[in-house]
Amino acid sequence: MTGSQTPPSFQLAYVPGVTPAKWVRIWRERLPDVPLTLVQVTAAEACGVLRDGGADAGFLRLPVDGADLSAIPLYTETTVVVVPKDHVIATVDEVSAAELADEIVLHPLDETLGWERRPGQPAKDRPATTADAVELVAAGVGVLVVPQSLARLHHRKDLTYRPLTDAPESRVALSWPQEKTTDLVEDFIGIVRGRTVNSTRGRAQAEAQQAKKAKRPEGDGARRKPAGGKPAASARSGAGKPKGGSGGRPAKGSKGSKGNKGIKGGKPRRRS
Numbered sequence: 326m327t328g329s330q331t332p333p334s335f336q337l338a339y340v341p342g343v344t345p346a347k348w349v350r351i352w353r354e355r356l357p358d359v360p361l362t363l364v365q366v367t368a369a370e371a372c373g374v375l376r377d378g379g380a381d382a383g384f385l386r387l388p389v390d391g392a393d394l395s396a397i398p399l400y401t402e403t404t405v406v407v408v409p410k411d412h413v414i415a416t417v418d419e420v421s422a423a424e425l426a427d428e429i430v431l432h433p434l435d436e437t438l439g440w441e442r443r444p445g446q447p448a449k450d451r452p453a454t455t456a457d458a459v460e461l462v463a464a465g466v467g468v469l470v471v472p473q474s475l476a477r478l479h480h481r482k483d484l485t486y487r488p489l490t491d492a493p494e495s496r497v498a499l500s501w502p503q504e505k506t507t508d509l510v511e512d513f514i515g516i517v518r519g520r521t522v523n524s525t526r527g528r529a530q531a532e533a534q535q536a537k538k539a540k541r542p543e544g545d546g547a548r549r550k551p552a553g554g555k556p557a558a559s560a561r562s563g564a565g566k567p568k569g570g571s572g573g574r575p576a577k578g579s580k581g582s583k584g585n586k587g588i589k590g591g592k593p594r595r596r597s
Contacts, residue, residue: 333359334362335352335360335362337363337364337513338374338384339384340365341368342477343384343497348517352513352516355512368385371500372391372394375394375502376391376394376502381507381509382500382501382513382514384399384498385497387498393503394500395501395506401495403488404493405472405473405486406489407469407476408486409463410483415485421490422491426446427446428444428467428468430444431451433455433458434453437495438470445468448461448466473486
């Protein structure tokens with residue numbers, strides 16, 4: 326490697342609520358020579374970071390903004406409503422959007438759900454972030470509707486959450502620029518899709534195949550000729566000889582020995 330060459334590396338972006346630890350661990354096991362750097366981004370800036378080259382791939386929430394980005398949907402999150410533990414909603418297993426009609430529902434500016442019509446009563450001001458909205462819920466100002474992963478991310482002992490049955494859902498996807506589908510991106514796609522190390526496409530597979538060929542002895546699979554050009558012992562044994570005999574004579578008790586008793590030299594004696 327010359328001083329002008331840059332060692333390979335991989336930048337992975339992810340939005341709040343997504344936990345990429347499992348995939349990162351597998352990457353580091355399979356490609357220990359390629360460092361992976363995590364880049365946390367907001368939901369609003371995720372697509373821009375991928376386009377600008379700030380990350381090779383990223384976990385974001387659908388829909389993807391623009392046809393220049395490829396996306397593989399991974400899973401759909403449950404939508405929940407976050408409330409104080411002493412709130413009446415905390416006493417039920419789930420709640421519908423209609424049941425929030427009299428509640429002040431906070432809608433932060435970084436909201437990730439695509440509402441056609443937001444439930445409940447709007448607050449006087451919209452919180453800047455989901456984290457700010459959670460603080461307001463704890464202060465008794467209102468309730469908050471978010472994907473379950475965000476409710477877990479901003480967990481507080483004085484708050485709880487319940488599923489909201491008829492709310493829009495958030496879908497998480499792996500995305501990357503179509504024109505930059507590199508071998509490393511293919512490797513990461515394989516990890517996310519659960520491919521084994523033998524089936525993973527891209528750089529890792531190519532290197533594994535090259536290493537296997539390097540270890541294989543020359544002429545593997547072909548029969549080696551014995552020294553002096555003589556056939557191998559396994560080929561000579563029993564060649565041209567009846568089983569169990571020597572010198573071309575049939576074995577004792579085999580066909581061809583019956584009726585030959587008293588015969589010597591192959592000719593019968595004449596009686597005098």
